[in-house]
Amino acid sequence: MDAGERRQEIINILNKSKDPVKGTELAEKLQVSRQVIVQDIAILRAKGENIFATPQGYLMPRIYEKDRLIKTIVCNHQNNYELEDELRTIVNLGGKIIDVIVEHPLYGEIKSQLQIGSRHDLMLFMDNLKTTKAEPLSSLTDGVHLHTIEVNSEEVFHKIREALSKKKYLIKE
Structure with missing residues (x-):
């Protein structure tokens, strides 16, 4: 070959x-x-x-079926416990976290692919965060960041926003 x-x-x-x-x-x-x-x-x-x-x-990104919606949320957390809780909340309610985005004052938008769609994916991500001792991107912006998420309905998106809002992670536009 x-x-x-x-x-x-x-x-x-x-x-x-x-x-x-x-x-x-x-x-x-x-x-x-x-x-x-x-x-x-x-x-x-x-x-x-x-x-x-x-x-x-x-x-390689897949062509999304018509019943899948891509949405953006703005969140804030202050530590890795809150980061894990935020991501777990999204996954447990049926969302997939596609990426994380921060707006850096010098470099502009910085984006990293996450592709967290299950508890197993989340566990691997958190294990990697702990073993590498790396700081999450949101540490560059005092915890403020965006996520692109994939959901299968507006209802699921609403439930995710509601849950994140109750936990005080969601920044409302």
Whole structure:
């Protein structure tokens, strides 16, 4: 398999996968090093392929079905306990957290893909936060941040907003 065929196979694998695919998994399937996969992903992105790198692996956004809604919420939390509670609230009520966005005074909008759609995803994210000792993006903006979330109805979105508001995480426009 030459490099072009391998890159096409990466696209095929990512398009078929509902979940993110780790670089090491792609490397094993395609019998190359993880570094080759990283380079291939960079080349594919440069050619215009929409590939996200998430903490769970590589992902190509799917075409959303008509019954799925994409919404944005503005939130604020002050510590990692509140961060986990906020994300758990969204997931438990049927939302998927697509990303987190902060408005930095110098750099402007900074966005990171999260792709947290289950309690398991949330557990992995929080474990990663603890083991890396990294600060969440919201620490750059005193806790204020946005999330793009995916829900299957306006009713679910309303319930999420209501629950976050009761917990004082939601910043109302």
